[in-house]
Amino acid sequence: MSNSAPAPLAAAASLAVGGSLESSALGGRATARPGPTQLMHEVGIMQSILAVAEQQARAAGAVRIHQVRVRIGQLAGVVPDSLQCAFEILRPPTLAAAARLEIEEIPPTCWCAVCQREFASPELWWQCPRCGAASNELRRGRELELASLEVE
Numbered sequence: 001m002s003n004s005a006p007a008p009l010a011a012a013a014s015l016a017v018g019g020s021l022e023s024s025a026l027g028g029r030a031t032a033r034p035g036p037t038q039l040m041h042e043v044g045i046m047q048s049i050l051a052v053a054e055q056q057a058r059a060a061g062a063v064r065i066h067q068v069r070v071r072i073g074q075l076a077g078v079v080p081d082s083l084q085c086a087f088e089i090l091r092p093p094t095l096a097a098a099a100r101l102e103i104e105e106i107p108p109t110c111w112c113a114v115c116q117r118e119f120a121s122p123e124l125w126w127q128c129p130r131c132g133a134a135s136n137e138l139r140r141g142r143e144l145e146l147a148s149l150e151v152e
């Protein structure tokens with residue numbers, strides 16, 4: 001009777017969920033100073049992330065979430081450490097009770113219409129380093145989305 005090997009990890013699957021979460025719709029605005037108010041902001045965001053994650057996991061017939069991967073733009077007004085903290089607070093009653101949270105930070109990236117190319121812009125001054133033209137199009141950097149889930 002030794003053929004009942006407990007290897008649930010073999011059933012782990014990766015779900016690519018591209019659920020985008022609107023920061024403004026989650027009732028929070030970016031605050032410059034960290035503190036209890038800022039953490040409340042991340043708690044609200046994490047509640048939405050976990051709700052979507054559970055919904056997606058259940059839809060895939062999963063009973064457990066091993067990893068939650070989110071993509072956060074550096075201009076999204078979200079503090080990664082606070083988001084991690086909110087995750088620790090909120091995960092126990094969910095399918096993600098034993099899951100890891102992976103945060104992928106996306107640096108601000110603009111589009112130069114003259115050069116027809118993207119350039120990274122850490123400042124709010126969006127000037128193409130190649131031709132000097134000002135960009136009015138921020139392509140990345142405000143993301144707030146659930147990137148993928150690893151479930152079982």
Ligand SMILES: [Zn+2]
Nearest residue numbers: 112115128131
């Ligand atoms: Zn340019």
